[in-house]
Every structure is written in C-alpha cells, then in structure tokens.
Amino acid sequence: MSAREPIITGGGPPGDGPGRRDVHDDRPQRPADAMDEKLRPQRLAEVIGQRAVAERLSIALEASRKRGEPLPHILFDGPPGLGKTTFATVLHNELGVELAMTSGPALAKNADILPYLTNASAGSILFIDEIHRLPRVVEEFIYPVMEDFRVDIVLGEGMNARTVNLPLKKFTIIGATTRSGMLSGPLRDRFQLHEHLEFYEVEELARIVAINAGKLRTTVTGDAAQELARRSRGTPRLANSRLRWVRDYAVARADGHITRPIAVDALDMQEVDVEGLDRQDRRYIETLIRVFRGGPTGVEAMAATMNVAVDTLTDEVEPYLLRREFIVRTPRGRRATEAAYLHLGLEAPEPDPPFDLLDQPRLFE
Ligand SMILES: Nc1ncnc2c1ncn2[C@@H]1O[C@H](COP(=O)(O)OP(=O)(O)OP(=O)(O)O)[C@@H](O)[C@H]1O
Numbered sequence: 001m002s003a004r005e006p007i008i009t010g011g012g013p014p015g016d017g018p019g020r021r022d023v024h025d026d027r028p029q030r031p032a033d034a035m036d037e038k039l040r041p042q043r044l045a046e047v048i049g050q051r052a053v054a055e056r057l058s059i060a061l062e063a064s065r066k067r068g069e070p071l072p073h074i075l076f077d078g079p080p081g082l083g084k085t086t087f088a089t090v091l092h093n094e095l096g097v098e099l100a101m102t103s104g105p106a107l108a109k110n111a112d113i114l115p116y117l118t119n120a121s122a123g124s125i126l127f128i129d130e131i132h133r134l135p136r137v138v139e140e141f142i143y144p145v146m147e148d149f150r151v152d153i154v155l156g157e158g159m160n161a162r163t164v165n166l167p168l169k170k171f172t173i174i175g176a177t178t179r180s181g182m183l184s185g186p187l188r189d190r191f192q193l194h195e196h197l198e199f200y201e202v203e204e205l206a207r208i209v210a211i212n213a214g215k216l217r218t219t220v221t222g223d224a225a226q227e228l229a230r231r232s233r234g235t236p237r238l239a240n241s242r243l244r245w246v247r248d249y250a251v252a253r254a255d256g257h258i259t260r261p262i263a264v265d266a267l268d269m270q271e272v273d274v275e276g277l278d279r280q281d282r283r284y285i286e287t288l289i290r291v292f293r294g295g296p297t298g299v300e301a302m303a304a305t306m307n308v309a310v311d312t313l314t315d316e317v318e319p320y321l322l323r324r325e326f327i328v329r330t331p332r333g334r335r336a337t338e339a340a341y342l343h344l345g346l347e348a349p350e351p352d353p354p355f356d357l358l359d360q361p362r363l364f365e
Pocket residue numbers: 035036037039040041046047048049050079080081082083084085086087176178208236237240
C-alpha cells in the first residue's frame with residue numbers, strides 16, 4: 001500500500017475483520033461521500049480558514065519532523081462538515097505516513113481495535129471518527145496505548161487468567177467528534193492537542209467555492225461565489241454540495257457558467273433561504289415559535305414534535321442557529337430570539353417582564 005493512500009475501513013458487513021460495524025448500531029450512518037474526497041485539500045497550505053488551528057498544527061508537524069517522533073495525539077471537535085477528517089488527511093499527507101481510519105461505532109470490543117494497534121507502523125496515524133461513541137471498555141483499553149504505546153491483553157480465564165503487556169510502535173491517534181462534551185475526562189486528557197473547529201466566515205467559504213468550482217470544472221463569478229458562501233451555513237461541506245447543485249442548475253437552465261442570478265434561482269429552488277437556512281432549520285424555528293410559543297423548551301420535546309432524532313437537532317441543526325443567535329440556550333431550554341421571529345416575518349412578542357415585577361403584589365385588585 002502506498003503511504004499516501006488512506007485505508008478506509010468501517011463500512012464492511014458484520015464479521016469481515018477489524019473495521020466491521022457494530023451490528024447493534026442501528027443509527028443511520030453518513031453515506032461515504034466520494035465528492036468530499038475529491039474536494040478535500042491535500043496539504044496544509046491548501047486549507048482555507050481555521051488559521052489558528054492550522055498554525056498550531058504546522059508547529060506540531062515541524063517539531064515531529066525535526067525530532068523524528070510521531071505527532072502528539074490530537075482531538076478535533078466541531079459540528080459536521082467543518083474539516084475534522086480533512087485535517088487528519090492533511091497531516092498524513094504532510095508527513096507521508098500511513099493513515100488508518102475507523103470510527104467509534106465500528107469498534108464494539110477490544111478485539112475490533114487490536115489489529116489497528118498492532119498493525120500501526122512507527123509514526124503512522126490512526127484516525128478514530130465519532131470517538132465519543134467508543135464503548136467504555138475499548139476506551140479503557142486504549143489508555144495505555146495513548147500513554148505508553150503498549151496494550152495489556154488478558155489471556156486465559158478465571159484462575160488461569162494472566163495479563164500480557166504487548167509493546168507497540170509509537171504512532172498517533174487522531175480523534176474526531178461532534179460532541180466533545182460526551183467524552184470522558186480521562187480520554188480527553190490523553191490527547192495532547194485539542195482543536196476546536198468553528199464555523200467559517202463568508203469570505204473564507206467564498207474562497208473555497210471559487211477553488212472547488214475549478215476542481216469541478218465550472219466557472220463562477222465573484223458575486224455568485226459570495227452568494228453561495230452566504231447561504232452555506234458557515235460550513236464547507238454545505239458550500240460544496242450547494243456548489244454542485246448550482247452547477248447542475250447552470251448546465252440545465254443556462255450555459256453552465258454560474259452567475260449570481262443563477263445561484264440565487266438554484267438555491268431558492270432548493271429552499272435554501274438568504275441566511276442559508278434550509279427547510280429543516282426553518283421547521284425548527286417555526287416549531288419553537290408556533291408550538292412552544294418561542295420557548296423555553298427542552299430539545300427532547302422539540303425532537304418528538306418534529307419527529308427527528310435528538311442527535312440530529314443537537315449536532316446538525318442547533319449549532320448554527322445558536323451561532324447566528326436565532327436561538328439561545330437557557331437553563332430551562334431553548335428559546336427563539338427576536339431575530340428568529342423577524343426571519344420568519346413574524347412580530348416578536350414583548351419580552352417577559354422581569355421576575356421580580358411578577359412577584360409584586362398587585363395594587364388594584
Ligand atoms: N479548511 C478547509 N478548507 C477547504 N475545504 C474544506 C476545509 N474544511 C473542510 N473542507 C471541505 O469540506 C468537506 C467536508 O469536510 P470534512 O469531511 O473534513 O468535515 P468533518 O468535520 O470531518 O465532518 P463530519 O463531522 O461530518 O465527519 C471536505 O471534503 C472539504 O472539501
């Protein structure tokens with residue numbers, strides 16, 4: 001296998017080796033997106049935005065090269081589509097080391113992860129996606145790996161059981177999670193670098209759109225790239241998928257060149273609004289305002305009413321709505337802000353009177 005070729009595992013049928021999926025895991029899995037691969041930056045210099053993260057990683061890379069040691073263990077967290085897998089791939093390309101990929105749900109027991117550990121070559125990278133879904137036993141099994149590059153294997157059973165220490169090559173574990181809050185303290189502490197990825201600025205997304213238009217062999221005007229960027233919820237993966245849709249629209253309805261009016265028509269047709277919100281985002285805000293009178297309400301009640309998984313709301317829908325301040329989180333639940341009412345063309349209600357006013361005895365009763 002070439003050093004540059006990631007081993008992508010985790011999608012095979014049950015029982016087909018180390019990367020098999022947990023058969024008890026019936027949550028829908030994200031489809032492997034070939035387009036993600038095609039549009040992924042390969043080197044650190046090609047990564048747009050996330051400057052502070054990229055700078056810290058370049059220091060880690062340089063130190064690792066100079067000392068001839070593996071990278072420190074790195075944890076990436078942040079909402080979907082912001083570049084966690086991209087950064088792992090970039091680090092592997094920069095160092096020219098092997099990369100193995102698996103994910104938390106695919107590692108149901110110690111035996112599932114063991115081959116990854118024993119096969120890891122010196123300096124290589126093991127990428128564990130959705131690491132917050134790693135079962136506790138497997139998590140504890142990798143503590144000594146992350147600290148001392150050894151595994152403790154129990155051989156035999158009962159009275160005859162004995163523990164054997166198996167030394168491993170020195171390699172790097174890169175974890176990715178959309179839910180860093182769900183990670184246990186001991187696991188989090190074993191990552192030397194913690195990198196949080198934030199939503200991208202419009203200018204950054206516009207640059208990504210312009211570059212990826214080239215890779216998709218289409219042309220886009222500057223203001224069309226801006227419009228696409230504004231409507232991509234701060235997320236490169238969405239910018240990519242919206243760009244693909246607009247490209248197809250431009251081919252079908254015009255000469256293939258993406259201008260701003262074409263981008264606007266295509267995104268309107270897809271029901272992506274001027275703020276980049278899609279149907280599901282607007283349904284969330286509408287439910288919060290119409291059913292729960294603007295909140296506060298718990299996410300479980302929202303999920304049940306909308307008939308979607310709680311995780312979908314917390315991981316995919318809410319982070320951007322929070323970031324744009326369409327909703328706020330309070331100790332009593334989610335609440336719609338004035339901006340949310342205005343976005344739906346509704347009049348915002350008068351703010352609640354402060355509690356102490358409510359508690360005053362009424363004078364004229
Ligand atoms: N900093 C960046 N610069 C340029 N393009 C980027 C950047 N980050 C992400 N992208 C683009 O967005 C796509 C999705 O990114 P990526 O797969 O790394 O997201 P992720 O954080 O791993 O998401 P998930 O949580 O869903 O696994 C990439 O294929 C790439 O085209």
